[in-house]
Amino acid sequence: MKMYNYKRLHPFVILKRSTSWVFSFSLLIAFDVFRNIESKSSWFYSIAILGSLFFLAFIFNLYRWFTFKYAITSTNLSIKSGIFFKREKTIPFSRIQSIHQKTWFLFRPFNLVSITIETASSSSKIEDIVLEVVTRSTYNLLENLRLGKENTIDSGKTQIYMPQYSVSLNNIIIFSLIDLDVISVILGLITIVYPFSHFAYKYLNSFLSKLFTSGILILTFVLITVVTLTILGTIIKNIFKYYKFTVYRELNHIIIKRGFFTRTTLSIPIERIQAIRINSSLLQMLLNIKTVELLLASGTTSEAKEDASDTNFFLFPIINGHLLTKKLMQILPEFTNTKIIQKKPHTVSCPPHYFLSSRFRFLNLLLLVPLFFWSGNWYILFSVIILFFTLLSFINSIWQTKSQAVTYYEKELLMIRTVLFFTRTEYLCPLNKIQTISISTTPFLYYQKLGHISFVFKTGESASTIKLKYLSWKTCETIRFHCAPRIKNYTLIKKEVQP
Amino acid sequence: MSKYSLLKNKMPSAIKKAWIISDLLTFFILIIIVSLARFFTNIFITSSWINKSAIIFFIVAVLATIASLLLIPYRYYFHRYKINQTEVAIQTGFFFRKTTYIPLIRIQHIETSQGPILRFVHLTELSIHTAANVHLLSGLDIKTAANLRTQILDLVEVIREDV
Structure with a gap:
C-alpha cells in the first residue's frame, strides 16, 4: 500500500459552511425580531440565538474539517473522512466524468476554489466528491496530473489557451429571450387579455362594470409588469451565469468557463461525452441560430451541489448556423465528419408517412362531440381552441415525419435528426454510447412493413x-445492424452449471 | 409479406401459470380495494353514484382480467429472447411488438430475483442493467438463468468498456 500524503481543506471552509448554515436561519430570526421590534430584550435574544447557532455550526464544521482529508497521487484522488465511521474513497482519474471548479467572488483574492468531481454513479446515493475550499494550485495540480502533463508541482505558469468560442453580452440577451420564448408568452397574454377588455368595454356600460373593466385593466397592467420583470430577471440571471462564457479544447478535454459572481470552470473528457444535442426552435430557425448542448452521463440533479445542478451543459448557448460546423471542427473534430472523411457517410432514407404519423392527432377532434350537447355560450371558443391545437399537433407531426433522418459514419458516429415540440433536434452521438436499441411495431404496421x-x-x-x-x-x-458493436474473435463458452 | 421474425428461445411454459396467478391476484386485490373504498365513502357521503361507479369499475375489472387471461397464449407465443456473441435480444408484445437489443458491452451488471409467484412455479427473473436502464427477462427456469448469467458475465469480462 502506497503512503498517501493527506491534506486538509483550507480552514476557510469552516467559516463558509457555518455562515451559510446560519444564514439559512436568518430569515426566521429576522421574522422573530420584527414580531416585537420595540422591545430591546427580543433583539438581545435573537442575537444570542444567532450567536449560539453559529458557535454550534462552527464546532461541527471544525470537526468535519479536522476529519476530512484528501490526497492526490499520480493516478487517483483519495478521500478519508470520519472518526467513528471511517470512510475512504478512491477515485481513479480515468473514471471521472467531469470536473467543476467554482470560484466564489469573495474567495477570489485568496486564490481559493471549490472543486466538484462527478463520476457516473447510477444511484443517487453515491454523492459526488466535493473539495469545498482548496487553493487554486490544488486544482491545477489535479488537472495537470489528470491530463498527464509534465510539471506537477509548479503550477504558477499555466498555459494560456485561446478561447475558441465565446459569447458576447448581446448574444446572452438574445439567448435568454429565446430560451424563455418571451414572444410567445407576450402574444399569449395579449390574446387572452385583449378580447376580455374589449368585451368588457363594449357590453358592460353601467358604473359597476366600469369598476370591473378598470379592475381588468389594472390586472393586465400588473400581469404585463410581472412578465417584463421576469424577463429582465432572467436576462440578468443569464448575464451573471454566462458572463465571459468561453470554451476551449485542451488535449483530450473540453473546458468551459463561465459566471460572474461564482466563476465556474467545467472540464470534460471528450470520451465521456454521451452525445451532442443541437436544438433549433422555430424562432431560432428564423434567426438562423442554434443551441448546442453536451449530454453527459454524470448525474447533476441532487441538491447537495446547488451551483452544479444545471442539467444543461451548454457547449454553445447561441451560435450562428453557418459557424456551427466550423466551430465544432475546431473544438470537437471527433464529432464532425472531417476526421472520417475518407469513409463515406451512410445516410438512411426515412420516407415520410404523412397520414400514418398524423392519424392519431385527428382523435383530438372527438373532443368536439360533447360540445354539440353543450348549452353554454363558450362553445365557439372551445371548438376554436380544440381545432387550433389539433392543427398544431398535426403540423408538428408532419414536420417530424418529414425531417427525421439518420446518418451513419463508419464505426464512429451516428447523426439523428428529429422534431419535438416544434424544435428541430439533431443528436450527434458516438456509436459506443448507445446503450440499447429497440425496434417496435404492431401487426397493422408490420403488414405495411x-x-x-x-x-x-x-x-x-x-x-x-x-x-x-x-x-x-x-x-x-x-x-440496428450498423449500430451494433462488433466484437471480433470471441466464441461463446458453453458452460454447464451443475445443479 | 414475410412473417414477423420471432427470436429463437421461448420462455418455459410454467410462466403461463405464473401469469394466470398474477392476473387473478391483481383482480382480487382490485376488488378488495374497490369494495373497501365503497364501504368507507358510503359512511361519509350518501349518493347513488357510489354504487353505480363501483359496479362499472367491477365490470371493467372483470373484462380486463378476462381479456388478459385470454391473451396469455399469444403473450406467451410472442415473449421470446435470444443471446448471441454480441447482444441479448428480448422480444415482447402481441399488439405492440417490441424487440430490444442490448449489446453485451453495455451491460453493467446482472441480477436474479424471485418473487413469491415465480417461486411457486420454480422460475426466476433476470434483470439486465445497462448504464441507462434495466431490462427484465422474467420467468426463466433457474438453471437456464444461471447459465445465461454466467455466459453474459463471461462475455462482459472479456469485452469491457467504460461509460
Whole structure:
C-alpha cells in the first residue's frame, strides 16, 4: 500500500459552511425580531440565538474539517473522512466524468476554489466528491496530473489557451429571450387579455362594470409588469451565469468557463461525452441560430451541489448556423465528419408517412362531440381552441415525419435528426454510447412493413430515449445492424452449471 | 409479406401459470380495494353514484382480467429472447411488438430475483442493467438463468468498456 500524503481543506471552509448554515436561519430570526421590534430584550435574544447557532455550526464544521482529508497521487484522488465511521474513497482519474471548479467572488483574492468531481454513479446515493475550499494550485495540480502533463508541482505558469468560442453580452440577451420564448408568452397574454377588455368595454356600460373593466385593466397592467420583470430577471440571471462564457479544447478535454459572481470552470473528457444535442426552435430557425448542448452521463440533479445542478451543459448557448460546423471542427473534430472523411457517410432514407404519423392527432377532434350537447355560450371558443391545437399537433407531426433522418459514419458516429415540440433536434452521438436499441411495431404496421426504432442513452441519472417513427422495416434493421458493436474473435463458452 | 421474425428461445411454459396467478391476484386485490373504498365513502357521503361507479369499475375489472387471461397464449407465443456473441435480444408484445437489443458491452451488471409467484412455479427473473436502464427477462427456469448469467458475465469480462 502506497503512503498517501493527506491534506486538509483550507480552514476557510469552516467559516463558509457555518455562515451559510446560519444564514439559512436568518430569515426566521429576522421574522422573530420584527414580531416585537420595540422591545430591546427580543433583539438581545435573537442575537444570542444567532450567536449560539453559529458557535454550534462552527464546532461541527471544525470537526468535519479536522476529519476530512484528501490526497492526490499520480493516478487517483483519495478521500478519508470520519472518526467513528471511517470512510475512504478512491477515485481513479480515468473514471471521472467531469470536473467543476467554482470560484466564489469573495474567495477570489485568496486564490481559493471549490472543486466538484462527478463520476457516473447510477444511484443517487453515491454523492459526488466535493473539495469545498482548496487553493487554486490544488486544482491545477489535479488537472495537470489528470491530463498527464509534465510539471506537477509548479503550477504558477499555466498555459494560456485561446478561447475558441465565446459569447458576447448581446448574444446572452438574445439567448435568454429565446430560451424563455418571451414572444410567445407576450402574444399569449395579449390574446387572452385583449378580447376580455374589449368585451368588457363594449357590453358592460353601467358604473359597476366600469369598476370591473378598470379592475381588468389594472390586472393586465400588473400581469404585463410581472412578465417584463421576469424577463429582465432572467436576462440578468443569464448575464451573471454566462458572463465571459468561453470554451476551449485542451488535449483530450473540453473546458468551459463561465459566471460572474461564482466563476465556474467545467472540464470534460471528450470520451465521456454521451452525445451532442443541437436544438433549433422555430424562432431560432428564423434567426438562423442554434443551441448546442453536451449530454453527459454524470448525474447533476441532487441538491447537495446547488451551483452544479444545471442539467444543461451548454457547449454553445447561441451560435450562428453557418459557424456551427466550423466551430465544432475546431473544438470537437471527433464529432464532425472531417476526421472520417475518407469513409463515406451512410445516410438512411426515412420516407415520410404523412397520414400514418398524423392519424392519431385527428382523435383530438372527438373532443368536439360533447360540445354539440353543450348549452353554454363558450362553445365557439372551445371548438376554436380544440381545432387550433389539433392543427398544431398535426403540423408538428408532419414536420417530424418529414425531417427525421439518420446518418451513419463508419464505426464512429451516428447523426439523428428529429422534431419535438416544434424544435428541430439533431443528436450527434458516438456509436459506443448507445446503450440499447429497440425496434417496435404492431401487426397493422408490420403488414405495411413499417416499424419504430428507439435509441437509449444515459444522460444524468436517467435514460433519455430518441425515437424515430414509421420507418420501413428494412431501414430499422439496417440501422440496428450498423449500430451494433462488433466484437471480433470471441466464441461463446458453453458452460454447464451443475445443479 | 414475410412473417414477423420471432427470436429463437421461448420462455418455459410454467410462466403461463405464473401469469394466470398474477392476473387473478391483481383482480382480487382490485376488488378488495374497490369494495373497501365503497364501504368507507358510503359512511361519509350518501349518493347513488357510489354504487353505480363501483359496479362499472367491477365490470371493467372483470373484462380486463378476462381479456388478459385470454391473451396469455399469444403473450406467451410472442415473449421470446435470444443471446448471441454480441447482444441479448428480448422480444415482447402481441399488439405492440417490441424487440430490444442490448449489446453485451453495455451491460453493467446482472441480477436474479424471485418473487413469491415465480417461486411457486420454480422460475426466476433476470434483470439486465445497462448504464441507462434495466431490462427484465422474467420467468426463466433457474438453471437456464444461471447459465445465461454466467455466459453474459463471461462475455462482459472479456469485452469491457467504460461509460
